[in-house]
Amino acid sequence: MCMKLFDLRKKLKDEFAQLDIDIVDVDFIVAQVLGVPVTLLPLIEDVDDDVCLEIQTKINMRASGMPVDRIFGNKYFYGLEFYIDDNVLSPRQDSEVLVDTALKYINDNHYHDVLDMCTGSGCLAIAVKRNAPVDVTAVDVSKKALIIAKKNADKHGEDIKFIQSNMFEKLDGKFDIIISNPPYIARDELKTLDREVIDHDPLIALDGGESGLKFYNIIHDNLRKYLNDDGVLVIEIGEDQRMLIEALFNDFELLECVKDLSGHDRVMVFKK
C-alpha cells in the first residue's frame, strides 16, 4: 500500500531539497500524474499503488536531471499547451515577449502575412495566429520538428502553412512581418549552458555557429527580398547580443529593443 499522499509529497520534497532540485517540481509531477490541479493535492489522502509507482518513476526521471516539460512531453507557452519532443526546443517564457511585440505591430499596422523562420515546436507561429487575423507561414529545416509543429497547430485548430526549407531556400513571396527565434548560442558558449538545456534541447535548435550569429546573417541577407517595404522583422536575441545584432543590421532601421521579464534585451525590431 502506498503511503498517504501528504507523507509521500513530504518525503519526495525532502529528497529534491537534498538534490538541490526545486521542490515545486514534486507537486507539479504528482498533480500531472493524478490529472488534477496542484491546488487540489491537499484534499487527496490516498493514491493507488500503480499511481504511486508512476509518480516514483517520473520523480526518478526528474532527479536524474530531466526537466518536467521533457518528462511529460508538453509545455505551456502564451497560455497554450504545446507538445514537445527531442526534436524541438522547449518553448521559453522569455520568448512570450516576442509574441507580444509581434502582435502589437500586427494590430497597429493591420499586417496580414506573417513568416515564422525556424519554427521548431511552432509555438510562436501558433500563438500569433491564435491572437490575430493573419496568414502564417512557418519554416523549419527539420522534418521531425515540422511534424511536432503541425501536431500543435492541429491541436489548437490553427491553419498554418508549414514549409520544410533550409532558411529561405524554398521560400517564395513577401511578408508583412517576419518573426524568428533562431539558434543563437555561440559555439564555445554551448558548453556553458545548464545541463538541463544542453542534455535535453536539440543542439540544432541552439547552435548558432562559431559566433552565434550564423542565422541572423542569413536573415539579414534575405530580408530585403522577403520583407514588404512597410514590414518589420521581429527577432529574439541572446541576452548579450544587442550590440552585435545592431551592427549586423546597420543598413536597416532599429525600431526598438524589448526586454524580457528578467530584464534582459530579448527582442529587436527592424524595418527597411
Ligand code: GLN
Ligand atoms: N533561449 C535559449 C537558451 O537560453 C536559446 C534559444 C535559441 O538558441 N534560440 O537556451
